[in-house]
Amino acid sequence: MTTTLAGLAFTANARTFADTIGWVAKHLPHKPTHPITAGILLTVADGQVNASAFDYDTAVTATLGIDSDTAGRVLVPGKFLADVTKTFPDKPVTVTTTDTTMVVTCGTAKLTLPLMVVEDYPALPATPPTVGTIAAVDLAALIARVGVAADVAGNKGLEFLRGIHLTFGDTLEATASDRYRAAVGVATWQPVAGGAETALVPAGMLIDAAKTLDGAGNVTVSCDANLLGLAADGRHVTTRLMNNQFPIHATRTFFPGRSEHPATVPTRDLIAALKRADLVRADKTAPVVLEFHGGGDVVTVGAHSGGTAAVTDEQVACDYDGDPVTVRFNPLYLADALTALRSERAELHITHEYRPVQVTSPDDADLAYQHTVVPIRSLS
Known part of the structure; x- marks a missing residue:
């Protein structure tokens, strides 16, 4: 086996090669402060190629099996290589290098890339325990x-x-x-x-x-x-x-646990109501108002726009036996919490109009996921 910084030659499957290069390229810096970090490092040895990217904070490496009797490493412009290889037909890819270029051939397609200075590339961090x-x-x-x-x-x-x-x-x-x-x-x-x-x-x-x-x-x-x-x-x-x-x-401390009288709501319905209320708000710092009626079977979701005088006032099914309370939220924050819950029903644990509201699933007995949202104090 020949070991060299150039003179490499290997053959790979086009789809797996493109997937490997594409995955690594996703982690390249969008605006590299060091031009060298725009490259993908290809390290060939023992019938494998390791494709790596490193921006001095995060390093990624993907390993691909290849047909090769050479070993060494080269540094090539990463994004350009990824953009071209994803268009290749489903045929074997052949890669060869000289002292200054890398040639990638797939069927009748042929790509020639200039090599970057591999000696300038930073050392990849070692894997921790x-x-x-x-x-x-x-x-x-x-x-x-x-x-x-x-x-x-x-x-x-x-x-x-x-x-x-x-x-x-x-x-x-x-x-x-x-x-x-x-x-x-x-x-x-x-x-x-x-x-x-x-x-x-x-x-x-x-x-x-x-x-x-x-x-x-x-x-x-x-x-x-x-x-x-x-x-x-x-x-x-x-x-x-x-x-x-x-x-x-x-x-x-933001997660005190389940309250004695949670408000249980259909998750999708409340998310939809919150998003409609958000569309009404002209001032995106203004809250959406949720009115929980003690002993009732609905929660009222409301918002208004001062500029157009548009108003939404919607009722969503709600099982709640606590004291009546009105809570004001950033609707997007509450919708995010409900979406992340990944449950058909949600429990909102409300202890005070200004205290954090804990969001859980009634089907999650062990509280494997919890989310809290701090209400808005402003009445505007």
């Missing part, structure tokens, strides 16, 4: 549901709100909050003793990584004081942890 394994579908569901409460866009100003806090115990617990809402969920997994106990992970990255690994079998989760790793079916994601301290104990 394993802390447990979890079904990919369970990880994707857990992170997606909790992630809706994170300040992914960074609009709330506090850095730690942009993260999802993970607790590695007998179960895998995820928590997120943007101060106006919070979510916590747990999932069954197989923990490995002796590893890290907690991690604060950038929410956007974790949500995307868990989603892209969905459909795999099991995900191996690895973590130390600096890095989190996820690996499944030959695909690996490693990212730097956030240095901030997440107020996990304070956040848990």
Whole structure:
């Protein structure tokens, strides 16, 4: 076997090659601050090619079986390679390299790419110790549901709100909050003793990584004081942890448990009513008003627009035996909570018009997922 930085030659299946390159390319930085990070690193050895991307914070690698008797590595423009290979016909792909170019041939299609300087590419981070394994579908569901409460866009100003806090115990617990809402969920997994106990992970990255690994079998989760790793079916994601301290104990106080008299509503109907009420609001800081009638069988959902005098006043079926109470919400926050619940019915645990309202499913006896929304105090 010949080992070289160029002079590589291998053959692969067109579809799996395009899928592999495409998955890695999704993790390339949109606006790279370092031009070298726009490349995909191809490392060939032992009948496999590892395609990698790294932006100094997050590294991804996907492994693909190939037919080759050469070994080495090259760096190529990543997005362009991904865009072209996804158009290839379902025929074998042949890749060869010279000192300055990579030639990709598939049927009558032929692509020549300039090579980037592979020696300038940063070293990929090592995989941290394993802390447990979890079904990919369970990880994707857990992170997606909790992630809706994170300040992914960074609009709330506090850095730690942009993260999802993970607790590695007998179960895998995820928590997120943007101060106006919070979510916590747990999932069954197989923990490995002796590893890290907690991690604060950038929410956007974790949500995307868990989603892209969905459909795999099991995900191996690895973590130390600096890095989190996820690996499944030959695909690996490693990212730097956030240095901030997440107020996990304070956040848990937002989840007091089920109330004695929850308001039980059909989830889809209330979501639809909230979205219609949101359309009426001219001022998107104005609340949508929910009136819960003690001993009644409906909740009234209302909103108004000062500019057009448009008004919505809708009744949704509701089973509620508590005292009458009026609560004002950001309708999108409450709709997000109800959607993440993934249940036909929802329980709203209301203790006061200004206290956080906990949202749970009546079918979730163990409270595997909970979401709270802070009401709006303003009457405008």
